[in-house]
Amino acid sequence: xxxxxxxxxxxxxxxxxxxxxxxxxxxxxxxxxxxxxxxxxxxxxxxxxxxxxxxxxxxxxxxxxxxxxxxxxxxxxxxxxxxxxxxxxxxxxxxxxxxxxxxxxxxxxxxxxxxxxxxxxxxxxxxxxxxxxxxxxxxxxxxxxxxxxxxxxxxxxxxxxxxxxxxxxxxxxxxxxxxxxxxxxxxxxxxxxxxxxxxxxxxxxxxxxxxxxxxxxxxxxxxxxxxxxxxxxxxxxxxxxxxxxxxxxxxxxxxxxxxxxxxxxxxxxxxxxxxxxxxxxxxxxxxxxxxxxxxxxxxxxxxxxxxxxxxxxxxxxxxxxxxxxxxxxxxxxxxxxxxxxxxxxxxxxxxxxxxxxxxxxxxxxxxxxxxxxxxxxxxxxxxxxxxxxxxxxxxxxxxxxxxxxxxxxxxxxxxxxxxxxxxxxxxxxxxxxxxxxxxxxxxxxxxxxxxxxxxxxxxxxxxxxxxxxxxxxxxxxxxx
Amino acid sequence: xxxxxxxxxxxxxxxxxxxxxxxxxxxxxxxxxxxxxxxxxxxxxxxxxxxxxxxxxxxxxxxxxxxxxxxxxxxxxxxxxxxxxxxxxxxxxxxxxxxxxxxxxxxxxxxxxxxxxxxxxxxxxxxxxxxxxxxxxxxxxxxxxxxxxxxxxxxxxxxxxxxxxxxxxxxxxxxxxxxxxxxxxxxxxxxxxxxxxxxxxxxxxxxxxxxxxxxxxxxxxxxxxxxxxxxxxxxxxxxxxxxxxxxxxxxxxxxxxxxxxxxxxxxxxxxxxxxxxxxxxxxxxxxxxxxxxxxxxxxxxxxxxxxxxxxxxxxxxxxxxxxxxxxxxxxxxxxxxxxxxxxxxxxxxxxxxxxxxxxxxxxxxxxxxxxxxxxxxxxxxxxxxxxxxxxxxxxxxxxxxxxxxxxxxxxxxxxxxxxxxxxxxxxxxxxxxxxxxxxxxxxxxxxxx
Numbered sequence: 059x060x061x062x063x064x065x066x067x068x069x070x071x072x073x074x075x076x077x078x079x080x081x082x083x084x085x086x087x088x089x090x091x092x093x094x095x096x097x098x099x100x101x102x103x104x105x106x107x108x109x110x111x112x113x114x115x116x117x118x119x120x121x122x123x124x125x126x127x128x129x130x131x132x133x134x135x136x137x138x139x140x141x142x143x144x145x146x147x148x149x150x151x152x153x154x155x156x157x158x159x160x161x162x163x164x165x166x167x168x169x170x171x172x173x174x175x176x177x178x179x180x181x182x183x184x185x186x187x188x189x190x191x192x193x194x195x196x197x198x199x200x201x202x203x204x205x206x207x208x209x210x211x212x213x214x215x216x217x218x219x220x221x222x223x224x225x226x227x228x229x230x231x232x233x234x235x236x237x238x239x240x241x242x243x244x245x246x247x248x249x250x251x252x253x254x255x256x257x258x259x260x261x262x263x264x265x266x267x268x269x270x271x272x273x274x275x276x277x278x279x280x281x282x283x284x285x286x287x288x289x290x291x292x293x294x295x296x297x298x299x300x301x302x303x304x305x306x307x308x309x310x311x312x313x314x315x316x317x318x319x320x321x322x323x324x325x326x327x328x329x330x331x332x333x334x335x336x337x338x339x340x341x342x343x344x345x346x347x348x349x350x351x352x353x354x355x356x357x358x359x360x361x362x363x364x365x366x367x368x369x370x371x372x373x374x375x376x377x378x379x380x381x382x383x384x385x386x387x388x389x390x391x392x393x394x395x396x397x398x399x400x401x402x403x404x405x406x407x408x409x410x411x412x413x414x415x416x417x418x419x420x421x422x423x424x425x426x427x428x429x430x431x432x433x434x435x436x437x438x439x440x441x442x443x444x445x446x447x448x449x450x451x452x453x454x455x456x457x458x459x460x461x462x463x464x465x466x467x468x469x470x471x472x473x474x475x476x477x478x479x480x481x482x483x484x485x486x487x488x489x490x491x492x493x494x495x496x497x498x499x500x501x502x503x504x505x506x507x508x509x510x511x512x513x514x515x516x517x518x519x520x521x522x523x524x525x526x527x528x529x530x531x532x533x534x535x536x537x538x
Numbered sequence: 539x540x541x542x543x544x545x546x547x548x549x550x551x552x553x554x555x556x557x558x559x560x561x562x563x564x565x566x567x568x569x570x571x572x573x574x575x576x577x578x579x580x581x582x583x584x585x586x587x588x589x590x591x592x593x594x595x596x597x598x599x600x601x602x603x604x605x606x607x608x609x610x611x612x613x614x615x616x617x618x619x620x621x622x623x624x625x626x627x628x629x630x631x632x633x634x635x636x637x638x639x640x641x642x643x644x645x646x647x648x649x650x651x652x653x654x655x656x657x658x659x660x661x662x663x664x665x666x667x668x669x670x671x672x673x674x675x676x677x678x679x680x681x682x683x684x685x686x687x688x689x690x691x692x693x694x695x696x697x698x699x700x701x702x703x704x705x706x707x708x709x710x711x712x713x714x715x716x717x718x719x720x721x722x723x724x725x726x727x728x729x730x731x732x733x734x735x736x737x738x739x740x741x742x743x744x745x746x747x748x749x750x751x752x753x754x755x756x757x758x759x760x761x762x763x764x765x766x767x768x769x770x771x772x773x774x775x776x777x778x779x780x781x782x783x784x785x786x787x788x789x790x791x792x793x794x795x796x797x798x799x800x801x802x803x804x805x806x807x808x809x810x811x812x813x814x815x816x817x818x819x820x821x822x823x824x825x826x827x828x829x830x831x832x833x834x835x836x837x838x839x840x841x842x843x844x845x846x847x848x849x850x851x852x853x854x855x856x857x858x859x860x861x862x863x864x865x866x867x868x869x870x871x872x873x874x875x876x877x878x879x880x881x882x883x884x885x886x887x888x889x890x891x892x893x894x895x896x897x898x899x900x901x902x903x904x905x906x907x908x909x910x911x912x913x914x915x916x917x918x919x920x921x922x923x924x925x926x927x928x929x930x931x932x933x934x935x936x937x938x939x940x941x942x943x944x945x946x947x948x949x950x951x952x953x954x955x956x957x958x959x960x961x962x963x964x965x966x967x968x969x970x971x972x973x974x975x976x977x978x979x980x981x982x983x984x985x986x987x
Contacts, residue, residue: 114665115829118862122869142656146733153750339701350923370830376802380980381945438866444830457865470833 097189097420104421105135107161109147111406112140119442123435127428134421144406148173151411155179162413162422165406168212168492169500171220174411175213176494181410183210184219186423198431205487206448209407212492214300221407222430225445227367228401228487229284230479232345234360235387235467241270246361249392250321260392261321264330264361273355277331278341280364283504284402285333286310289318291402291488292394298499300491304537308499310506311530316523319510323522326511332359335508340364346374348383363391365404367444369476373469385467388479390486399486405445437461444473446480453481495537502529585771586764592670594758596728603748604724605717607741609709614686617643618704622689622696626650628679632853633660634671634730636703637679639687651703652722653690654739655731658759662825663860664790664847667759669767671730678721682710686718690740707740723748729757773845773871779813779820781848782856783897789850793858794871797822798841798880800902801966801979803942806857807836808966809844810901819885821900821966824858831863841877845870884964889932893974898967905976906962908932908939913953924950927975930961938975939963946981960987 112120117140124136139161141147148170154160155177166174174180187194199207206223213220233245243266244258251259257266260277267276279285290297295318296309325331334341345362362372374383393399408426413419429435436447437458452458465474490496506529510522610623618624618641626639629647634657639648657675660668679685688707689695696705708721723745725731729752736745753760764770773794781788781795797809800821805828810821824846826832835842846858864872884904891898892905908930916925924943929936939961944951964983965976978984 114659114663114860115827115862119864122864122867140732142733143735145735145738149737149746150733150749150753153746339697340699343699343701370828375805377943377945380802434866438864441831441865442829442863455866461865464834473830 097186097192097423099131099192099424100417100421101133102417103133103135104415104417105137106163106418106422106425108136108138108163108422108425109141109150109161110138110165111143111147116439116443119435119438122438123429123432124425127425130428131421131424134424136425144170155411158414160411160413162418163408163410163426165224166221166409167406168209168221168489169497171409172213172492172494172496174409175220179412180220181412181419182218182220183222183410183423183426184217186427187219192420192423192427194427194431201431201433201449201451203448203450203484205403205484209403209489212489214493221409222426223448224406224408224430225436225439225443226403226405226448226480227365227445228404228480228483229281229288229363229391230366230369230401230476230483231389231391232342232362232364232369232372233387233389234345234384236384237267237360238387241266243267245387245389246392247390248396249394260361261325264325265328267360268328268330271358271360273357275329275332275337275344275357275359277325277361278333278337278344278359278363279331280334280341280362281504282333282335282507283500284404285322285363286315286319286503286507287490287500288391288400288402289394290315291400291490292398293318294395294398297503298491298493298496300493300496304495305534307493307495307537308530308533310499310503311526316526319507319522322507323511323513327515333508333511335504336512340368340371342368342371345372346383348374366446366476366480367405369444369472370469373472376469382468386472387467388472388475390479390483399483400488401483401486403487403489440477441473444476446477495533498533498536502533505529585769586766588766590766592673592766594670594674594728597755600727600755601751603727603744603751604719604721606744606747607720607723609686609688609718609720611718615643617641618648618687618689618706619644619646619695622692622694624687626685626687628685630853631672631676631679633657633668634675634725637675637708639685648687648706649703650687650706650708651698652725653705653707654722654734654736654742654745655725656734657725657731661849661851661853663827664768664849666765666768667730668765670758670765671725673767674725674728674730675721678724679708679710681712683712683714685710727752729753729755729760731759769847777813777820778809778811778822779816781858782820782822782899785848785850785856788848789856791848792845792860792871793848794843794845795822796841796843796876798882799836799838800882801838802836803966803977803979806859807838808900808902809842816897818897819901820897821902822858823856823900824861825854826861827859829861829863831865832861835863835873835875837878839878839880839882840875841880843874843876845873887967889935889937892937892967892976893935899969899974901967902964903967903976904962904964905932905937907960908937908963909960910956910958913956915953924952926953926956928956928961938970938973939965939978940968940970940975941978942980944978944981951981956986961985962987 120138141150144167147165151160151164160179171180206226210219210221243263246260246263247258249260251261256262264276267274287297295314296312298307298309301307337344341362342364344359347358350356373386376382391401410419410422433449433451433455436449436452437455440447441461462474462478465471465478506525509525613621613623614625616624625642626648628637629640630638635652635655637650639650641648657671658665658668660672686709698705709718710721711718726745727748733749736742736749769791773792775794778795778797781793797811799807799809801808806823806825808821809824810819812819826836844861847860848858850856862872882902884902887903910928910930912929914927916922926941928939930939962985963976963978965978968975968977
């Protein structure tokens with residue numbers, strides 16, 4: 059009898075224990091069970107903080123998908139916060155890592171992640187991706203555009219995956235299609251003229267434009283850093299490398315790079331081109347300018363190189379009488395070598411940062427997986443933002459096909475046209491090595507290009523060369 | 539006997555427990571249950587308890603970051619536009635991070651975008667915490683006895699990415715004896731802005747400390763609470779007539795209505811709908827914003843069902859903004875195209891109607907036989923360069939017709955086109971500085987005799 063009672067009591071106690079665990083009381087038994095299975099989507103209430111840079115229009119899209127996510131995981135609260143710009147996200151996270159208060163998910167660029175890695179707070183996503191229960195299926199991995207996906211493995215050890223692509227863009231060349239057609243100009247596909255009649259070179263075209271409209275600044279290039287780095291990729295000249303020795307990381311101080319800077323310096327001195335820093339604002343403003351200055355002259359550019367995601371800003375507003383001042387054409391940026399086409403890969407990825415409670419990371423993974431494998435989210439985000447999807451399946455959705463089919467040279471179709479051009483260049487995308495200090499190199503070459511090409515004509519060759527040396531030295535100093 | 543009874547009770551308890559456990563265990567193994575739409579909606583749309591009232595006083599025990607940086611007081615009497623530092627007075631408040639100042643030394647207006655901060659929007663479109671931020675900036679500068687603008691680079695007044703606004707640090711003090719306070723940093727420290735390239739700016743270190751402090755102290759935007767001045771409720775479904783006849787009632791409210799797009803203008807559209815009771819059209823201006831999909835929806839001749847926030851403010855007057863668009867799984871709030879290619883015809887009205895019937899504002903109307911008596915052409919460096927104001931006579935009643943910069947065969951239309959002529963115009967009934975006028979958008983809408 060005692061045995062029967064003992065057995066019944068044991069059964070009762072066991073069942074009671076299970077009841078308590080299932081009631082969501084967060085007992086120690088439950089916690090231990092979760093920790094033993096390191097990657098299980100938590101069932102208790104968890105808050106995941108997500109830092110990004112989205113404005114209201116994009117947040118509306120994000121919130122819609124958070125609501126969809128919460129239909130499956132009502133216990134996971136996604137606390138999404140717009141922090142400002144990309145650099146603000148980085149700076150905020152660096153500050154918070156020191157206090158152990160970093161968010162679980164963040165928008166990131168490779169440079170940022172390289173910095174966070176110093177603190178060992180970045181989660182290796184491969185642990186989740188390869189998890190048999192909650193990881194990505196082979197089909198889901200293959201759905202990512204390979205070039206974007208592999209960017210997460212560029213941090214020294216390819217077995218580790220520190221980022222997953224969120225949305226992408228590149229640089230494209232916008233040109234005043236109406237002006238080009240009126241003046242029988244060809245769209246340039248390479249930078250430097252092989253001879254005086256090389257009419258598909260940028261060098262030839264901007265000279266011609268200046269002759270036609272002497273008050274113009276024919277070419278505007280928004281990002282000086284992108285320009286410098288892209289030229290080194292196109293010309294295969296040294297820029298940086300990810301090695302241990304700090305002095306060997308920064309390779310941009312060389313004669314080949316001075317050579318292309320000298321050519322651009324000539325263009326700048328002739329009034330053929332400007333950049334964002336020299337002009338003082340995004341050069342899209344110069345490209346779409348339709349206002350006369352105090353002297354009654356309209357100063358504008360006819361070619362503008364900028365982000366494919368900013369296409370709508372490169373398109374002039376429709377006049378109140380319903381007409382457009384001009385049509386906008388979009389093409390790939392010029393190349394230095396047609397057999398080595400290169401365009402820079404831009405756009406945010408997502409990284410995951412370690413949390414004190416690993417359940418938060420597990421919940422963060424559930425959300426990342428939901429968002430990044432959703433072709434509908436990718437397509438909708440693309441249409442709202444101008445960035446292109448990172449999933450192949452997004453391009454197969456009928457609404458996205460319809461969106462792309464509406465591509466044209468005016469405001470209502472320019473974003474679609476830009477996305478199409480962007481996708482066509484996918485094989486030419488490159489990223490630079492990411493390491494501690496790679497963002498310093500980027501900052502320095504951007505400033506260097508501006509200083510070099512805008513220096514007064516009286517500045518000597520030795521002084522120009524010194525600009526390169528100074529930029530290199532600053533990179534070394536900042537990283538020692 | 540007692541034992542048997544005890545065993546019976548225990549057995550019963552155990553059986554019940556096992557059954558309950560089995561049911562609960564099975565639910566434990568499944569994904570958590572889904573929340574219904576209704577639950578989600580109600581959870582996300584409640585207004586805060588303190589709706590309509592935002593009062594904020596900074597805890598005096600918190601550090602005063604606004605005076606941790608010091609204004610270089612040399613050359614503050616110069617011309618900001620030339621030297622990057624100068625005294626100004628407020629010309630017009632726009633929102634939390636943008637104010638138009640009067641440049642005292644040059645007699646010109648400086649459109650100032652505050653450096654290092656980004657406050658939520660409160661004009662054009664309204665975002666949570668946008669209005670508190672706007673009120674905060676206004677309250678600080680209204681009391682200021684002196685205001686100085688400073689650029690980040692010594693000697694140079696820099697513009698923002700639009701090329702039209704100067705990037706500024708805004709300093710103020712309430713009496714001549716006070717310490718200069720940096721408003722940009724003060725806004726950050728009180729949690730009413732996000733950062734904007736904050737750390738790389740001139741006062742980046744202190745600005746970042748201020749921002750971090752606001753986040754740690756959970757102030758305003760970082761409080762995790764709802765903005766009491768923002769409307770979180772569901773959209774109020776109404777007619778354009780109800781909306782425009784009750785502007786003060788619906789200002790700040792999310793509204794949903796149907797209408798036909800009559801004209802595009804200034805990044806937005808004019809919409810109208812016909813009211814059977816009064817047998818007239820009622821119209822409203824809707825701001826489209828910069829959403830990439832907006833041009834696909836906001837097309838003249840489209841009948842739309844749209845949801846946005848009504849707002850009546852000093853800068854833009856009464857308008858609806860904050861629209862959303864989606865081609866995939868649109869929500870109730872996303873703009874819907876109900877019909878395309880709707881014929882848009884103007885309502886024939888008299889000069890007296892235009893001048894006296896305020897309910898016609900923003901509707902598409904037609905006035906006939908207007909004798910042009912005088913013309914003024916705007917000359918400026920803005921888009922309105924070449925626009926004209928035609929003063930007309932209609933059987934003894936004066937009517938003002940305002941044109942955009944009209945073009946014909948690519949050339950700007952000049953006064954000669956209208957001078958001394960009699961015209962019939964299709965346009966939007968609008969007001970300028972409180973005076974009614976008929977706005978003409980294209981020559982196709984004007985017959986000249």
